[in-house]
Amino acid sequence: MKKLLFIIFVIPMLGFGQWTENFDSGTNNTIPAGWTVINNGDPNGWKISGPNGQTGNGDNAAVIETSTTAHDDYLITKAINVQLGVSNRISFFVYGMVFNMPTYEKYEVLLSTTNQTSVAFTTVLQPEQQAPFSWTKKVFDLSPYAGQTVYIAIHATDSQKYKLLVDTFVVDTIPTVVPPCNSISSPTNDSVGISLSGILTWPAVPSATGYRLKVGTTSGGTNVVNDLNVQNVTTYDIPGNLNAGTTYYATIVPYNEIGNASGCTQISFTTGFSPANDSCVGALTASSLPYSFTQSDGSFATNNSGFITTCSSGMNDGTWFKFVGDGSTVNLDVSMPNGSNFDAMIGVFAGNCTSLTCVGTSDDGGAGGAEHFSVSTNSGTTYYVNVGSYGDSSDDPEDVFTIKIAKNGTLSSVDILETNETTRISPNPFTDVINISKADLVKSVSVSDVSGRLLKTIDNPSSALHLADLRQGLYFVTLNMKDGAKQTIKAIKK
Numbered sequence: 001m002k003k004l005l006f007i008i009f010v011i012p013m014l015g016f017g018q019w020t021e022n023f024d025s026g027t028n029n030t031i032p033a034g035w036t037v038i039n040n041g042d043p044n045g046w047k048i049s050g051p052n053g054q055t056g057n058g059d060n061a062a063v064i065e066t067s068t069t070a071h072d073d074y075l076i077t078k079a080i081n082v083q084l085g086v087s088n089r090i091s092f093f094v095y096g097m098v099f100n101m102p103t104y105e106k107y108e109v110l111l112s113t114t115n116q117t118s119v120a121f122t123t124v125l126q127p128e129q130q131a132p133f134s135w136t137k138k139v140f141d142l143s144p145y146a147g148q149t150v151y152i153a154i155h156a157t158d159s160q161k162y163k164l165l166v167d168t169f170v171v172d173t174i175p176t177v178v179p180p181c182n183s184i185s186s187p188t189n190d191s192v193g194i195s196l197s198g199i200l201t202w203p204a205v206p207s208a209t210g211y212r213l214k215v216g217t218t219s220g221g222t223n224v225v226n227d228l229n230v231q232n233v234t235t236y237d238i239p240g241n242l243n244a245g246t247t248y249y250a251t252i253v254p255y256n257e258i259g260n261a262s263g264c265t266q267i268s269f270t271t272g273f274s275p276a277n278d279s280c281v282g283a284l285t286a287s288s289l290p291y292s293f294t295q296s297d298g299s300f301a302t303n304n305s306g307f308i309t310t311c312s313s314g315m316n317d318g319t320w321f322k323f324v325g326d327g328s329t330v331n332l333d334v335s336m337p338n339g340s341n342f343d344a345m346i347g348v349f350a351g352n353c354t355s356l357t358c359v360g361t362s363d364d365g366g367a368g369g370a371e372h373f374s375v376s377t378n379s380g381t382t383y384y385v386n387v388g389s390y391g392d393s394s395d396d397p398e399d400v401f402t403i404k405i406a407k408n409g410t411l412s413s414v415d416i417l418e419t420n421e422t423t424r425i426s427p428n429p430f431t432d433v434i435n436i437s438k439a440d441l442v443k444s445v446s447v448s449d450v451s452g453r454l455l456k457t458i459d460n461p462s463s464a465l466h467l468a469d470l471r472q473g474l475y476f477v478t479l480n481m482k483d484g485a486k487q488t489i490k491a492i493k494k
Helices: 002-016
Strands: 019-021 036-039 047-049 061-065 073-076 089-097 106-112 123-130 136-141 149-156 163-172 191-194 199-201 210-216 225-231 235-237 247-255 267-271 291-295 319-324 329-335 344-352 355-362 371-376 382-389 401-407 433-436 442-449 454-459 464-466 473-481 486-493
Touching (some): 061 073, 089 149, 319 401
Antiparallel strands (some): 019 163, 047 061, 061 163, 106 123, 344 355, 344 382, 433 464, 442 473
């Protein structure tokens, strides 16, 4: 009898105490056990889904999509047995997505003390408001309902606003002490050569409801970030770029309803030094062509005194190169390593560093894409080349890239991507036809443009490739050999 009484006593605590729901245990469109969805409005009701980049935590989130008819839709939690010191608080994350819509979805948070029907939700915990534009934690005190069983509803009320998402519902208790300290984990303390992007991260503290951040250029200083409440996040991107070759001091302080953590540890880190060719006056000279240079320290480039707006298409001030024209056409090619997100732009200028004149720009590739620009030079004119981030609306960081500067019609050893030269092509540059030596060894030929886009594939080629349909420019000709080898050569069509 004692054993049976004990089981009966603990069941309410286990069934209705603290719990977390992040919608990841089931499949898409499966509402968790004990939860309810009521759809009184448009055809698009609440569902469980996991589109990329749209979950607050894990794989899935609860989402409701736009419709021309206003929502009147309820996402209702399972029962919450409110117990002081155990389960007298609920929190969740909310996010309003915008896609060609004027404003964010509106919603309200309601409470019922009786059941999960829509008419039972007569208590308003949060009046109707627009959802935030990034994942934001909402917290509600349920202490006034101690001893009662309640239900919480997210009531969507809007139309034509794309998507409203909620995730990671947690029922727990209000803390009675301040949270413990943590410290910034990236960058690590005393690290050097840190990127100028200014992204800081730290581990989460379970009992914290948010964090305050201090960043300065002196120990304990706040001249960069002045005791900012960054809310309940674990990463922060300091606006703009940090200064190169500078030591920064940063402290993260967790807080909750009781107060701020105390005695939290400060870290320091030093950014990398800017490249020698960070400014126009320090431009690296391509004294002879062809010329090739890999800017391995591109991420430490600064925007100096501002954007480069000499041409109609403005750009970030990145790193600089220069060469002297001789009347020929000079090709400029910029490429990034695999996996790069650097959206590079090429700017070419004449004049001098204090009074540049626009020759032209190129921004044909997207993030990580190659760029190409051709200059018809004047003999004796010095040309300045800036490789910087696309656009002149935000100071975006540069990254690693390789620039090649060569006269039209010339190829250097760096242009041969694989060195097995059993088979050759000629002439190079060509007009309409490329000849292949030992064509009997070649299984197929593929031709791509400078962005890597495949233009054509020729199986079992003859010794003469007819490429009259190609425009003038630079191409990659790949010879796929019958023995499995591959040879890629840059070829120029005149």
